[in-house]
Amino acid sequence: MGRVVTTPVRRRRGAELERAIRRAVLALVTARGPAGVTMEAVAAHAGTSKPVLYRRWPDRSALLRDTLLHAAGRSIPTPDTGTYRGDLLAVLRGWAATLTSPASAPVVAAIVGAMQQDAELREAFRESVIGWRKAEMARLIRRGVERGELRPDVPVEFARELGQGVLWHRFLITGDPIDDEVVVRIVDEIVMPFVAARPQPRP
Template sequence: MGRRRGAELDSAIRAAVLELLGAQGPDGVTMEAVAAAAHTSKPVLYRRWPDRRALLRDTLMGVASTSLPSQDTGSFRGDILAVLRAWKELFAGKTGPLMRSVLMAVAVDPELEATFRADVIGMRKQEMDLIFARGVERGEVRADAPVELLRELGQSVLWHRLLITGDPIDDDLVTRLVDDLLMPLVRPYYER
């Protein structure tokens, strides 16, 4: 195998970080372990990141900012379904343990927590606000809907199932969250 550089090497390193994080939690992400798993050397890692926490932060922020794309589907219901389905994909199956490990990493790293809250959570709040604003403009969402609560409602159920109950996270759940909870709560009064 030839020497990897650039995007190929970066991808291998980030994949190693995520694999170690999912399997062993944040303490398993050491420069030695990442170098071994990515088939590279520690000096290569240290040229890019000053320490394991910076490598972990950078990798997690990249995953978080690209895993939940926002799209305008043409309807409020479609937009919310798309968001919650993206969360479902992250939480269900093989990536579920990784998402639990992300929370563990955030809990023990104040710098990661601050970055995660400002960049990822802040971005998600803005995108949810935009979805609700489009819904209001289309007449699908009442203007006085409590957006600051409703934007978290569906996601909080998914997080609760991932972290607390272990109950299934599937498309039926997502559809029920949207149709049975969110849509009735945002519906304009004249449609009730």
Template sequence: MARRHGAELDTAIRTAVLTLLAEHGPGGVTMEAVAAAARTSKPVLYRRWPDRASLLRDTLMRIATTAIPHADTGSFRGDTLAVLRGWAALFTGPDAAVLKAAVAAAAHDPELTAAFRDDVIGWRKREMAALLQRGIDRGEVRRDVPVEIARELGQSVLWHRLLITGDPITEDLLVALVDDVLVPFVAPR
């Protein structure tokens, strides 16, 4: 078997992490198990990540940063809709089971909890604050908007549907969240 490098190896490793996480929870994501599942060696993993927590954190961050858009579309509405569509695609796509497993397992794994809260959710909070600031700068968002609430409103509905109710996440829901809840909430008065 030829040695894999670059993107091919990276994909195999990250797929192994996600598969192990979904099937066995974070405790199943060991360097040995990932190496075996990705058909590589532990030294290859240790050259890139110092430990399993770093590997988990990096994999979760990669999912979030590639799935959730963070570019400026030119409007608060467009930016927010793009973010919610990214979450919706993630929550209804092949990684939905992994996200559910990661969140459920985090209650019993302080390393995973820290990685998810500090890195993935922390990154989203910073990105949403920047999105709101762009809206303020364009005059679409009032200067006194409570950022800590506005940055979570739409996303929290999607997380609730993913983890609690199981209700569908549809395009109509996304548009209603943006047009009927978020834009009116942040609009200058």
């Protein structure tokens, strides 16, 4: 079982206090799993009191759910690089960094684990975070179609998940490496051949 350091009580308010509480939740869920996030443990680790927590969240489940959704909502870049290939490389490199960073990878794993035990978290995650990511990927695809890079009939529901699906499979299932070489190969050997505009037959 991971060791979580208790922070001495210090009077804080507003955003500073909320950041301390969220950091405490993430530290606990990473070290002990979702069951380790209790109001007592969070209060001790954040250096605050249980009444302070209960004024903001009705119970431990609400606190855990809110914190994990807040952490998951941090943006994966979706820039307009001028090409769909460049856009997709930026997105997948963002995911690769998230899934391999010692700071963020345990949080992602904790979110996945907590979703299996909390139906409300699962529904909220799918509706907000995953829903937003689907919309962003669809937007990149539409932009590629408008630029003439992608075929007009590209099946968006598959194309938007193709590259990310490989990274998630490696992260959750196989444990195979997730590095820049893998990202580039996914884009150039899997996604681009699937979505690229096709030459028109000569009359």
